[in-house]
Amino acid sequence: MSYHCKIILQYEGTRYDGWQKQGNTSNTIQGKLEQVLERMAGEPVEVRGSGRTDAGVHAAGQVADFWLPELWREKGAGFVKDYLNRYLPEDMAVLEASEAPERFHSRLQAARKLYLYRIETGSRRDVFSRRLQYGLGRPLDTEAMAMAAELLTGTHDFKSFCGNKRMKKSTVRTVYRISVRQEPDSSLVTLEFEGNGFLQNMVRIMAGTLMETGLGTRDWRSMPDILAAGDRQAAGFMAPAEGLCLEWVLYDEP
Amino acid sequence: MSYHCKIILQYEGTRYDGWQKQGNTSNTIQGKLEQVLERMAGEPVEVRGSGRTDAGVHAAGQVADFWLPELWREKGAGFVKDYLNRYLPEDMAVLEASEAPERFHSRLQAARKLYLYRIETGSRRDVFSRRLQYGLGRPLDTEAMAMAAELLTGTHDFKSFCGNKRMKKSTVRTVYRISVRQEPDSSLVTLEFEGNGFLQNMVRIMAGTLMETGLGTRDWRSMPDILAAGDRQAAGFMAPAEGLCLEWVLYDEP
Secondary structure, eight states: OEEEEEEEEEEGGSSOSSSSSTTTTSSHHHHHHHHHHHHSSSSOOEEEESSOTTTTTTTEEEEEEEETTTTTTHHHHHHHHHHHHHOOOOOOEEEEEEEEEOOOOTTEEEEEEEEEEEEEEESSOTTTTTTGSSSOSOOOOOOOOHHHHHHHHHHEEOGGOOOOOOOTTTOOEEEEEEEEEEOTTTSSSEEEESSOOOOTTHHHHHHHHHHHHHHSSSSSGGGHHHHHOOOOGGGGOOGGGEEEEEEEEEEEEO | OEEEEEEEEEEEESSSSOSSOOBBOOSHHHHHHHHHHHHHHOOOOOOOEEOOOOOOEEEEEEEEEEEEEEHHHHHHHHHHHHHHHHSOTTEEEEEEEEEEOOOOOTTTTEEEEEEEEEEEEESSSTTTTTGGEEOOOOOOOOOHHHHHHHOOOOOEEEEEGSOTTTTOSEEEEEEEEEEEEOOTTTEEEEEEEEEEEOOHHHHHHHHHHHHHHHHHEEEEEGGGHHHHHHHHGGSSOOOGGGGEEEEEEEOOOO
């Protein structure tokens, strides 16, 4: 028997090498969590997340789960949350912690995710939120981008938008919504991507392709051709990590 | 003859030693501005601000002015803005630049200022805005704070709230408004201080005194006594710089 915990987690990804632990480097979100949990539990703890955010990508509501020795059930999730928040670095924070059903799996059971991509089209990023924005520095035709976004929405084979060339599993995903929003009286453009799951780098490649549409170097009508090509070369550039933030992950009721 | 410029400026004060240039250290907001302007103009340029923000204090709308050699009139304020934004560090940005009337003086003519003080009362500051918040980590009675704030509002001798013991000029100021706001569904408390001017450290000492009221260690009814004492010892602690931000400075129409 052991105690199964689920946490909702925030992080500013700027100075991390992404979610996933890599060999000896512990400068990852997963690595930092496991370090603090091992110290707390007195034994190694493996943390699994809803997905692997890339180096530099942020999260406002990442979900992860892990097992602790049975005796932690008594201290409870509140203790775990407080312990993590006391010892995690300032650019990571646990928003919620709760006991998870035994069969809960952060990644396999994730049913829906929302990512935001923030683009500063003006000459200068806002000083206070610059770490969460990509500084494009050129104006975007958001109407063309919205039309391209409409064509990418739905259930498609997103192989052209997959950064993993050796992907062997299905590359079919459903994107429920892509919205393109110019903030009022602002040069900030925000893209929202809501879907049942995203391939490696998929949101960043979609964001890059939409930006090319907005810059006029790519026709918004070409989206179906890009999808049909099934070839990464057909899509646009991969937008920089700093503009991307995982907003939330939803799970079906069991 | 020379060209008089006014700028509106943002900065995250975290890594600076405040506004004012000090001897050889150039790690100040004024120092950084003068460095870039000297490089641009080919001669030393003296920048004056609406007021001296302390080390670690932020600004969303600081105002400053300076003179450039006459030949810069032709390039104009847009050029000056772009040059500054190209060479200033990422945590400083010029929002606007314009020609200023010859007699304009950022400090002497400032008629009204707004400062915000942000307090995180929960156990953990928000990861994305932590640099702009003071992490108090304890709940505040905002109703008591609002009553104390009401008693501090108005025209008073604020000597008890002045950090400069050798202040020889008048310590009378008018505070038009102090609001205490608990953000909805949030543990963030925001204080707003609007006045015709503030003494050295005055906003931080008022924020600290209000926090003590909110923590219950000081009676809100004691505000008139503190004012009447005319003694720094009568007021509360000086709240940390990181929570403070100069929002804007207004000038009377000439």
